[in-house]
Amino acid sequence: MLSPDPLHPLWHTPLGVYQWEQAADVNPLLARVCQSMRATDPNHVPGAPFYASDDKLLHRVKLTEWQAFIAFLVDSLRQTVVLANQGVWPTQAPGMRIGMEGIWFQIANGGTHHDIHTHGNCSWSGVYCIQVDDAAARAQHPSFAMHNGVTRFYGPHFNRQGGAHMDFGNAYLQNAHLDMEPIPGQLVIFPSWLAHQAMPYAGQDDRIIISFNASIHAEAGTDQLHAYGRG
Numbered sequence: 703m704l705s706p707d708p709l710h711p712l713w714h715t716p717l718g719v720y721q722w723e724q725a726a727d728v729n730p731l732l733a734r735v736c737q738s739m740r741a742t743d744p745n746h747v748p749g750a751p752f753y754a755s756d757d758k759l760l761h762r763v764k765l766t767e768w769q770a771f772i773a774f775l776v777d778s779l780r781q782t783v784v785l786a787n788q789g790v791w792p793t794q795a796p797g798m799r800i801g802m803e804g805i806w807f808q809i810a811n812g813g814t815h816h817d818i819h820t821h822g823n824c825s826w827s828g829v830y831c832i833q834v835d836d837a838a839a840r841a842q843h844p845s846f847a848m849h850n851g852v853t854r855f856y857g858p859h860f861n862r863q864g865g866a867h868m869d870f871g872n873a874y875l876q877n878a879h880l881d882m883e884p885i886p887g888q889l890v891i892f893p894s895w896l897a898h899q900a901m902p903y904a905g906q907d908d909r910i911i912i913s914f915n916a917s918i919h920a921e922a923g924t925d926q927l928h929a930y931g932r933g
């Protein structure tokens with residue numbers, strides 16, 4: 703007799719998706735903050751269609767609304783990390799210390815993109831959308847159409863497809879990437895190792911996003927639950 707539950711669906715990819723309830727009120731202010739920081743950066747080339755700030759925004763912005771935004775990022779991150787580590791951490795929700803290792807913004811237009819990459823020196827990352835054209839307007843672009851300005855995530859299976867056989871039996875491998883629509887107010891939290899890119903964007907309004915990197919540490923004891931030699 704066959705086992706009733708033989709399958710081990712291993713190695714999933716955790717992704718946290720949130721919508722900030724204050725986005726409609728605060729996003730216009732965040733957009734102005736980003737635009738004025740770009741304008742006052744001596745290295746900014748006026749008229750250039752792509753701009754990335756440095757990653758030191760955390761303490762540079764002195765606004766009550768910024769503190770509320772950071773609290774939203776941290777709360778969302780904490781929840782995602784707890785859910786992702788359920789059954790792995792020794793207790794359900796142990797104390798933890800979150801290190802915000804960098805926060806930066808990007809402004810894009812004119813068909814620019816941010817090529818495939820992962821984030822280093824951190825375990826979790828996030829991308830928050832401040833401003834972008836709506837889906838109907840983005841879809842009108844003659845070349846980019848449905849992919850105009852989306853964030854594309856490449857799952858672990860993607861690397862198994864180079865020249866690989868595809869048939870009915872490995873259909874589960876073939877949905878290897880995910881396009882996340884850019885929606886103002888939406889935050890996507892992802893493991894820092896997860897390859898992704900911002901696809902080319904062209905629109906009426908600039909595409910403005912804020913990204914961050916974070917490290918997570920146990921409040922007490924060691925971070926290493928799976929040290930070598932402990933199995």
Ligand SMILES: [Fe+2]
Pocket residue numbers: 819820821898913
């Ligand atoms: Fe990124």
